[in-house]
Amino acid sequence: MQFAIKLFFIVEAISVTIGDLLREYRVNQNKKQKEFAGKILSPSYYSKVEKGKHKITAEDLISLLIYNQISVKQFFCRLDENYEENQFLEEQLNCLLAQAYFQNDKSKLEEIKQQVKDSCLSSEAKANQLLYADIFLALMNNSLQDNKKLQDKVRKKLFSMDEFDEAKIMLYGNSMRFYSLSDNKIISQSLIRKYRETNNIIIQKYLVSLCVNMLIILIENNDLKDIKPYTDVLEENIDNPDFLFYRSVYLFLINFIKYKNLGEEKYLGKCNKAIEAFRTFEMNAYADELANFLKKHK
Known part of the structure; x- marks a missing residue:
């Protein structure tokens, strides 16, 4: 049973300012400015940060991201001027991977892998997309349990990533077959407690x-x-x-x-x-x- 559901999302147009990015994350979390700012910044000061009228120190910004369970790495990646173009390309590749996976089309998955290799994505983004494709191919071939090389690759990737953020949860969800039943219970219930x-x-x-x-x-x-x-x-x-x-x-x-x-x-x-x-x-x-x-x- 191919159980690991591939998730993909359409992301709205992204600005390159810290204030606009903070506002986007806050709105996505359905939080008021006071709730989002916590005790790190006063509501009035935070409001001006969102509007670009006040600057925020790196220390306060990182504290704010951690407080709201936002990946620090992901946030700063989104300030890159090429982020929007690359994000759109990644989303399109994700859609193609998902379609091929659900249609059980192995040849299509191989074609998409070549598209990833030929794309203008960063080396890290390419590696991630190819890893997802290999996981789906292994699922389709019922070879996931026997593919120790792929298992080690996924475990190494998970180990090297920060504490469970969006990307890490997605990768774990697509590789749950690598873990024993008891391990999956422990990891999944820990994530439920944290993010419920x-x-x-x-x-x-x-x-x-x-x-x-x-x-x-x-x-x-x-x-x-x-x-x-x-x-x-x-x-x-x-x-x-x-x-x-x-x-x-x-x-x-x-x-x-x-x-x-x-x-x-x-x-x-x-x-x-x-x-x-x-x-x-x-x-x-x-x-x-x-x-x-x-x-x-x-």
Whole structure:
């Protein structure tokens, strides 16, 4: 079962000023200026920083980013004058990778890898895109568990990155098969505790994706006694219209779990309805995966 859902986002036009970037992050977190500034800056001073009327020291800026759980590295990368162009290119490549992955198109993934190599992205960005592509290819070839070289590469990448930020959570979500069931429980539940109350919509999506992945892992391991941390998060977020895809997958999984626990055919019928919904939306490859998953584990 290809469970690691590829996430990609359309980012709005990005300014190169510190104030505008701070405002964007604050708005994305649904915070007022006073809440965002905390005790680091007075609300009036912070307001003028956003408007570009006051400067902010490097020490205060870094403290502000850490306080609001914003990656310092990512923030400063976004001040680069070429960021917007490169970000758009990365987003397009992400979309292509996701489409090829969900369509189970290995040849397309190989083509995209060559596009990445020929692109004008930085060496680091290229390496990241190629790593994601290799993970998806390994998933499609069912060779992820045996690919020790790729596993070591991912672990090294995760180890070298800062404390879990958006990029690191995404990479972990796409490589959960590298970890044991017990390790995945520890890591995923730690992330839930840390980010469950976040207002950052991107991290919310990653967290929802991780919880969906964990339900699949638990079903595969016939370990259904530890689902509550994940179902609680999904129940809290599942009505968000931005999470329609995850809602559909979750409805399939929760009804499958009810069928496993209670043995009632009505829950199996709901699983089949979820599969048909994916076919209605012409996501036939994913519908086939769910159908095969149902057949294998029921």
